[in-house]
Amino acid sequence: MNNRNDFNVVVIGAGPAGCQCARTLAKLGYKILLVEQQKTFEKNDFSSAATPQETLDKFNLPETVVGSYWRKISIITTNINHTWTSPKTLGAVLNFAKLREFLAGEVESYSGKVWMGCRYTRHFQEDGKAIVKIRRFNGEKIAVSTEVLVDATGHARAVIYAQKSNQPQFLNAVGIEYLIEVEPREYDKYAHDLKFFLGHKWMPKGYSWIFPMEAEKQRLKIGVAKYNLEHQQIVETKPMRWYLELLIQDYMKLEKYKLIDIHGSVVKYSAGLKDIYYQDNVIVIGDAVSTINILGGEGIRHGMENAEIAIKYIQKYLKKRLSSFRTYQKEMHRRYAIKWNISEQMWRRRYMQDSDESIDKGVKYLKSLTIEDMMNILFEYNFQKLYKGLGKYLQHKVKLVRQKINNLFYFRE
Ligand SMILES: Cc1cc2nc3c(=O)[nH]c(=O)nc-3n(C[C@H](O)[C@H](O)[C@H](O)COP(=O)(O)OP(=O)(O)OC[C@H]3O[C@@H](n4cnc5c(N)ncnc54)[C@H](O)[C@@H]3O)c2cc1C
Structure with a gap:
């Protein structure tokens, strides 16, 4: 194996979890490769990316990754509309593409490598290292060797489950979002406010939202998320786009707006946190081990926090003070199991049983x-x-x- 392609850690997937993992390890001086299948971060700019202020402070994120700040939360149901307001900033709506671009830039600034447009295809073990096969978008095949391989591929869980049949059962959700530009006076109605729509009128078996994205260009994010499950009372729903239009026509009453982008993705959450967290020298982080909180769909902060937990164990493994990542799984369960289980129970009630x-x-x-x-x-x-x-x-x-x-x-x- 060419020395150039020999790494301490190869991270597959440049989402918030993978980027943060590669960023910190590169900063610590390890030889790192971050691999992402998309050619640019705009290609899969799928997340609404609302997050509390804590995320910016804890992970030292610059203003450039912030779309807008918020200090209000509103909940709108079929019959109720209520807003809670704070005098101070409570969080931000991030620019998801810029967030990952910034983090990947940091990896490179600490001499780590970032390969965009490269897809992980498989790996095998050789002399205690993982040999990782990667295919570039132009078809070129590359092999790299690594002491630790990180699966940060989100819902794809591409590394840890070579066969789909080994996967646990997942709770599935689909989210679609419009990025729109509106008139200044329209934008002002939504500035600083995270608006969540609950109730069967707005999105049965799910919820929808309007988030302020960028004051300068008066851009808003309007989204709907729907869980794929049986509801005790709701038999049929309309297509998701219908509910997006409902927000625009019925709630916002927009006569004029410019559609800038339509994006979306899926969430696959393992009920009871039954994901596989490690195997040999492979360690799994982020949505690939269901760090997203299923109740609110918040995953960025938790994926990044999880990366920091994993790094402690990766360092010990590289220093030969650990022979397996079993204790990593234990810590993850200690940290998440109880809270995430309660969220899951509430989620089931809310999205499978509750009447309007x-x-x-x-x-x-x-x-x-x-x-x-x-x-x-x-x-x-x-x-x-x-x-x-x-x-x-x-x-x-x-x-x-x-x-x-x-x-x-x-x-x-
Ligand atoms: C519609 C929607 C709205 C959301 N809104 C919010 C929100 O407001 N706030 C919030 O905190 N969270 C939100 N989330 C959740 C949040 O975006 C995720 O929890 C978070 O992105 C997970 O980070 P991750 O790094 O684990 O995985 P991901 O962000 O999914 O990143 C995984 C990466 O791996 C890459 N990849 C996959 N397979 C391969 C392969 N074979 N080879 C190479 N690369 C590969 C993918 O291209 C991707 O870039 C939202 C999710 C959705 C779907």
């Missing part, structure tokens, strides 16, 4: 929560706050019932 009325009711009692509580629920997955909301809601209900009873007696007297 119960969604309305749920949001009605969320109204009593503060914006801090909402951030805790949506981004910290701290569901105890929900009980606080429920408590206040019940108190309010009890008060109403008391009033009714008092009135009843008052009129009788």
